[in-house]
């Protein structure tokens with residue numbers, strides 16, 4: 001089967017999601033107009049005018065499939081990921097992680113896109129939602145004009161400009177001897193509670209106040225709303241402030257002691273399967289190493305597996321569960337598909353995978369087929385379900401992790417073995433999903449990988465043509 005040749009698709013944003021989407025479609029015979037605003041208009045974080053620029057770390061995380069990031073890569077590979085092709089050419093040693101030389105990587109992405117005869121790269125800021133079939137992948141730093149246009153179309157509350165993320169832990173890693181299920185005043189029993197003695201609370205508050213904080217960039221200028229202050233800021237206002245705020249013990253009785261604890265940290269379920277639990281009110285700017293150290297002092301969390309770390313930073317993202325169809329399209333315009341970090345996925349590879357699924361669905365829609373997303377037994381599918389099913393008022397960006405994925409029915413005690421089995425199943429189900437879609441094969445010859453990244457004799461990259 002061949003793709004819908006000669007149709008034009010607009011892709012807005014030449015980041016990781018946009019480049020993946022553009023190449024996927026161009027390889028299947030579509031004409032792609034890729035509109036990227038840099039260097040005409042800069043973002044505060046990008047340093048170059050290269051496509052697919054990595055704005056921070058040079059790591060794409062683990063390649064081990066037993067790790068959800070590793071499995072995500074296998075799923076991306078099955079969709080023909082450009083990011084992984086270029087990462088293989090530009091990788092640097094980093095143990096079991098896939099890390100790259102960022103300049104070489106962006107150069108490879110830029111060349112792959114520029115050299116494809118089916119893609120026209122236009123350097124201009126897009127200020128209105130595009131007409132016709134389009135993928136909108138403008139990322140966490142979407143320009144002001146386009147943000148305004150999105151809000152005009154989807155509603156003022158559709159787009160957030162900052163995230164204030166509390167960490168999430170896996171239920172299997174909680175100490176069930178300590179944690180108890182109850183709601184304040186027995187209104188509901190939906191919360192898991194971590195009870196503190198006075199001594200434990202005092203040590204915890206001290207550690208929290210001394211924790212090393214990620215300062216953020218000057219341009220981020222995060223506005224702290226009273227309702228979602230970083231936990232360490234609230235703690236700094238007085239040793240008992242948290243005990244009268246998110247950690248108040250009122251209405252709770254610890255079944256082990258029969259008494260009200262001195263303070264309580266509550267966990268709220270993040271997914272219907274009850275695998276992921278959110279530390280309520282614990283949005284934070286502590287560095288991740290510090291979060292591990294300080295939050296594992298919470299009774300019941302000594303061995304906690306953190307599926308997502310807390311953070312507060314600049315991030316434009318659409319409230320996907322409230323505003324978008326399951327494939328990321330506008331309900332009234334399915335052929336205008338949002339992709340990448342702007343949909344509320346978090347991270348380089350998550351964004352790239354989202355770009356691939358968006359392109360795959362664009363091809364389906366243009367061929368008259370229904371859009372489709374991978375099953376929730378896969379990492380990509382787990383993320384898609386999160387974007388679809390989360391309560392809109394609680395929606396916050398999410399990275400890939402096994403808590404998003406349907407658990408396996410068998411009881412397997414060993415965590416490593418359990419994850420390997422989940423990865424095996426994810427891979428089988430992902431490939432079966434792809435096969436069922438009858439995705440068209442690439443049609444055009446392309447430059448060999450070696451041609452994309454020429455090196456000077458010194459080992460440094462030759463500037464892009």
Ligand SMILES: Cc1cc2nc3c(=O)[nH]c(=O)nc-3n(C[C@H](O)[C@H](O)[C@H](O)COP(=O)(O)OP(=O)(O)OC[C@H]3O[C@@H](n4cnc5c(N)ncnc54)[C@H](O)[C@@H]3O)c2cc1C
Pocket residue numbers: 012013014015016017018035036037038043045046052053055056057124125126127137138139140141142143146314339340341342346347348349351352
């Ligand atoms: C400061 C910062 C640090 C981060 N650190 C990490 C990290 O360490 N690890 C990690 O995994 N993720 C990190 N992220 C998230 C990271 O940005 C995303 O994971 C990833 O880059 C998102 O890919 P994307 O394609 O959705 O967006 P991007 O890669 O940002 O690409 C979007 C593109 O759209 C362009 N654009 C924006 N508006 C317009 C417009 N109106 N018209 C035309 N073009 C437009 C931008 O110039 C940009 O090139 C960080 C984000 C920020 C802001």
